[in-house]
Amino acid sequence: MTSPNLTAIWQQEPLAKFSVYTQVQIQHLWKLANEIKQTLDASVQDGIFYAGKENNLNRVYGDFWLWVLGAYEVVRTMSHYSTCFSESYSAEVVAFKKQIATLRMPFAKLQFQGSDKPINGEASIYSMDTEAKDLSFRIAEKIFSVRPLISEFERITKEVKLEDVLFDLRSAPARES
Template sequence: MSEDSRLEQWVKASISTAKFDAFMMPNIQSLGRLDVNLILEDRRLIKNFDKNRNDLEANVALTDHVTTSYLWVLGAYEAVRTMTQRTNENKELVSESMRQEFVRVKKAFNRVRVPLAKMEPAGAHKATDSHIAYPGFNFESGVAWRVSEDTIITRRDLSDQLLDLLEQQRSEQIRRSNDT
């Protein structure tokens, strides 16, 4: 998928978020633009990894990229958390199955967000997860965090889940408006 088409997906999907809050739409569009930029940087880093392995400037750039990815996760989590909260407060906003999708995606984000932000394992994973989300790099998807011995979560997977959620929400919203 091209960067332009992914950004277009984010913009289209963001339209359905205005029902949660008037300022949600531009926030989601900004997260989408940042997502596209992070994907491009992931690709560049993957392509040049061997060449830049011992280059100080490249390592600083990688550290900055991991930090920006971390901040993207925190910001995207807050958007998901807010939308999930609104679906719980107003059952008319979305269908029950859609509300459950919001909860599922929030939990996916939360598993990495809690150790990133609070330096403790997410509540549902206290018995298995580390108190630190150890940063790493997946050579297919880019920046990732190890949250347990056998679980690695990539930023790209989280962004794909959020984008898919918003596209589902948009489709449901269109269906609901056509039914009325």
């Protein structure tokens, strides 16, 4: 039987039912995402991106690089234990994992997926949208913008319902082959 205190915690943080560690990692990713958005907001003035004394461009790039690696690892773990989640929620996690995986490889290894050759231009910023206060990256003809990626991750991890979390990862049923 589950204690009433655990049930109350899970109501507020459903992914803690899956893994307390995953929930903590997600909360740190939310915090990092807020810092990225705040730096972007503070860096665009009068339609121009100002790097500032702290070189905000490098800060956003570095923080987003770290956020991508962390977000990928969280959804990779969740998709690996897909039987812990409802089918619909698991499908959302897998779809996001596929989306962010294309960006993760160049960020992590400076290579495209399935290639041992270094990429040209590394994982450099493709464009700056001063109106949206956003940055974009172009990987293999696909454009990835910072704010929409963060928003999608936050939607998936903040709007999850307790009924979508079926099992703790330590008691995950085996996946069907």
